[in-house]
Amino acid sequence: MTNASNSIVEMVNLNKYFGTQLVLSDINLTVIRGEVLVVIGGSGSGKSTLIRCINGLESHEGGTLIVDGYTMPCRTLPTAAGSKDLLRIRKRVGMVFQQFNLFPHKTVRDNLTLAPVRVHNRSPADAAEAAEKLLSRVGLEAHASKFPAQLSGGQQQRVAIARALAMEPDLMLFDEPTSALDPEMVSEVLDVMRELAADGMTMIIVTHEMGFAREVAGRIAYLDKGRFLEIGTPTELFDSPNNDRTKTFLSRILKH
């Protein structure tokens, strides 16, 4: 298995178009196991698209993308991997969405157990037990029998994190996990993510929470118009950005 390799995501000259518009251009990126990478950038810079490529919610048009040892299917190179490989990658890559996307017709517990039972063929009892543990890890053990609509935004997002963790992923993708939350609920979600990072989970996070990024990130990447303008440690990026546009962006976002 290629699992022995130290990198979990490898992008080489990745290109992605929406129609004729280039949204990601010549992206080169390697993410190491256990690393926390934060992607920042203005709206429309392609950061969501970038992480959606990693679990195949979007497909790319050029370049190579290797996730957890599997080459992701590419539109111009359809033979690279079939839909079976896509499923195999999705089993190992968890994703947390801005809008939570919990299944509203299922209880919190069923949200957590559905995929382990159906995809990993775990017994319902096993999965329920694991769900219980995960819920207490995110501080929601009392809410297992509730429906998502009965929870606050922050609680729903914590359930969504637990749901992704229930698949025991090697990599977690976060697509602006706190952007749809009321300000007072942001910290409860960030706390869960902090703990996750401390436990050594590999994470790629798109966020506007700069304080959190500085504290948790191993590296921060600044994406602008589909290109990486700068990648570096938080100190490098925040304290001495090389690029003028990074400077402008940071000054704008850190001002308030």
Place this chain on the structure above:
Amino acid sequence: MSSPFHSMIFWSRRNLFATAKDVALTVMLVLLSIWAAYHFIHWAVLVARWDVVSDSLRVFLVGTLPPTEFWRAWIALLFVALIVGSMSGLGFAFRPRQMALTILFLAGLTFPIVGNNIPVLAAVCSMTVSFVASWFLVSRLALSIRHVGCFVTGSLALIFMILAPAGMDRWGGLLLSLVFTLVSSFFIIIFGVLLAFGRRSNNWALRLPCIMYIESMRSLPLILIVYWIWIAGPLFFPTWNVAAVTRGIAGFVVYFSAVAAESVRGGLQGLPKGQQEAARSLGLGEFDINYQILLPQALRASVPALMGNILDVFNFVPVVFVVGLADFLRTGEMVLASPRYGDRTYEVYVFMLVIYFAIGSVLTFVARGLEHHLSKGSRRLSELH
């Protein structure tokens, strides 16, 4: 000073007599209603001769079914009562007092028609008991739609099996209309869901036929399809003697599946894209995404439209006269055709109107219950606040 009487006066002053224009409108409408009600009641009580209804009740209810086979019809109706009761129990809690009042009201309506016919009274009573009991059981045991769905499926099969030996071409009247509606609705919903998902499939070999089927059915008249299937059946299966009822049901299923598919598609399109993405990102396969995530939510959203489709099925059943079946409306014409009752047009059609309205209301009521039951997750949010 907030007695019901006072609040009523306050309400009517604000809503009915606020301005001169309101007063004029209110007075006009009240006078019009009194005039219409007076004439109707005058006719219904003094002029109309209702013996045509009680004398021809058999024909209205079961058509030309021979008396030796009536027991089959009663058992079938018993199961219909169970189906309606259990489906109501899904959405509405059992309230003994309201139930008792409703039964008293219905008994007041039924007794004058049925009279002191002991076997019929016994049958009506057992239907009432099974209706109440099934409602009570489903709501107290908090059974889910899956249990009730299995029960309804089994009951439909039993109804068919009990009625079939009587000779399917002898079914008639209200019995035919009800069984026809229930059996075709069952298949219509199943095929409608399959067609709706087929229409969204990524596989063009599946998608294209579904689109073509749905669009062509929707652009043809129902009556033509029913008639066409009726004549085409023997053409393709000359040795297989299919009853006219079955062919009629097939015609309805063929047409209304396409209509129901569009209702389900409406529900599917209303779902946020994130649901599918979240399911995909968890590694779920296409079947699980459709069956576990999208279908329950889409059905919830399309229950009102689907129930509208089923009401349409019930209201369009008279179309089966083209294949020689005597449904409820047709039996009315049959009764009027006899010289004895030739001048009772109003009586017969008022009776038809009342029964159609009553059954339509029951269907609407059950539909509300289903909606209520399926909206579980989102409903509790409003209870919370």
